[in-house]
Amino acid sequence: MSRLNGRWMFAAVVGLTFAAVPALAQRGQPARPATPQASSQATARPIRFGEAVNGTLASSDPKFGGRGAFHTYRFDAKADKHYIITLDAPDFDAWLWVARIVGGLSEELAQDDDGGEGTNSRLRFRPPAAGSYIIVAQSLSEEGLGPYTVRVEETDPPPPPTATTIEIGATVRGELTDASPIREEDGGAPYDLYNVSGRGQRVRILMRSESFDAYLHVLKVMGPSQEQVATDDDSGGGTDSRITLTLDGDYVIIARSLGASGRGEYSLSVTEAEEVRVVQRPIAVGQTMSGVLSEGDPELDDGGYFHEYVVDARAGDRFRITLRSGDFDSYLRWGTKSDGIFTEIATDDDSGGDLDSQLEVRVERAGTYVIRASALGSGSTGAYALTLERAP
Numbered sequence: 001m002s003r004l005n006g007r008w009m010f011a012a013v014v015g016l017t018f019a020a021v022p023a024l025a026q027r028g029q030p031a032r033p034a035t036p037q038a039s040s041q042a043t044a045r046p047i048r049f050g051e052a053v054n055g056t057l058a059s060s061d062p063k064f065g066g067r068g069a070f071h072t073y074r075f076d077a078k079a080d081k082h083y084i085i086t087l088d089a090p091d092f093d094a095w096l097w098v099a100r101i102v103g104g105l106s107e108e109l110a111q112d113d114d115g116g117e118g119t120n121s122r123l124r125f126r127p128p129a130a131g132s133y134i135i136v137a138q139s140l141s142e143e144g145l146g147p148y149t150v151r152v153e154e155t156d157p158p159p160p161p162t163a164t165t166i167e168i169g170a171t172v173r174g175e176l177t178d179a180s181p182i183r184e185e186d187g188g189a190p191y192d193l194y195n196v197s198g199r200g201q202r203v204r205i206l207m208r209s210e211s212f213d214a215y216l217h218v219l220k221v222m223g224p225s226q227e228q229v230a231t232d233d234d235s236g237g238g239t240d241s242r243i244t245l246t247l248d249g250d251y252v253i254i255a256r257s258l259g260a261s262g263r264g265e266y267s268l269s270v271t272e273a274e275e276v277r278v279v280q281r282p283i284a285v286g287q288t289m290s291g292v293l294s295e296g297d298p299e300l301d302d303g304g305y306f307h308e309y310v311v312d313a314r315a316g317d318r319f320r321i322t323l324r325s326g327d328f329d330s331y332l333r334w335g336t337k338s339d340g341i342f343t344e345i346a347t348d349d350d351s352g353g354d355l356d357s358q359l360e361v362r363v364e365r366a367g368t369y370v371i372r373a374s375a376l377g378s379g380s381t382g383a384y385a386l387t388l389e390r391a392p
Helices: 011-017
Strands: 009-010 053-057 070-075 082-088 094-102 105-112 121-125 131-139 146-155 163-164 168-176 189-208 214-222 223-232 241-257 263-272 281-282 287-293 306-312 318-324 332-340 341-348 357-362 367-377 383-392
Touching: 053 131, 070 146, 082 094, 094 121, 094 318, 105 121, 105 281, 131 146, 168 189, 168 241, 189 214, 223 241, 241 263, 287 306, 287 367, 306 383, 318 332, 332 357, 341 357
Parallel strands: 163 189, 214 241, 281 306
Antiparallel strands: 009 105, 053 146, 070 131, 082 121, 082 146, 094 105, 094 131, 168 263, 189 241, 189 263, 214 223, 287 383, 306 367, 318 357, 318 383, 332 341, 332 367
16 A cells, blocks of 8 residues: 555565565575565665666566666765765656665655656655665656666755845856755755845846756745745746745745756856836727737736737626637736826726636726736746626
């Protein structure tokens, strides 16, 4: 019995399966029969740090967890060290995981699919305590077979992160390496920290790399704590990241790779975003307006491009507003505007079906109201159709 997406499995099942792995016995000699009391620590083959161990997954090897054949290895870990484990396999998609036995149960602690080059696996493991741990070298697919190499390196934990100040208008160059701090909550992704401050400046933060898929977080400093205000993966084009926002205090930028395997050089820039004049287009009840969001359009705080439409309404009017696009995930905002400041009254993401947006609003006071047609998130462009009609 097992819970595939969980962390725990009955040790009797795991122990039986692990004990039957031919790689754990000397090649050419029969493996000893498994028993329900067999311990996976006892049957897994010991592996030395820095040793490149070669093996071959064969059709006679056991399978587990809806994946393919596997072999197991054992190493003794120290609580104050980190361990980099790699599984390279030219003929199958590698799946690598680490477990330990606690009170007769096997606890899965870490896993990786494609953290190495191509479909190879690579993970940085921080043991929760000193003790013996099991490495499972497995094929992701049930059909995967062939040769592989597994290796474990013992390293010191990364140093505590220190933030570098970046000024508005500056570009810095950095490099993510095995010595970089890692974010455990993001699967062990390496990262660097930067500080930026501003009072009312609208800035564009751009992270570019030719070596890995870039990912940005921006957090606002709120006294002793930090509040995340924006994240982005690919809005900078390709696999680069871009965030546009208006600064109002002190901020922390986390520049990291999307996955744990990301290593290499990158650039990070913070530049003032050029102010784009907002053009308001009138829309009448019963009308459908077509438009195209492009990179020259004004941007919201989350970096999404938008167009504004205005409608004169009377108290008691009820409208249905629909925004459809085949090019991006649409997002609608309804509100008022005074002295250039937009005040949001209602929003919608997907009520129009699929990724289209639809709002039904009731006008409380007569006046001019604003519809903002935009994409959800930053960087998306493309054609859309906006329809305004009376609601029943």
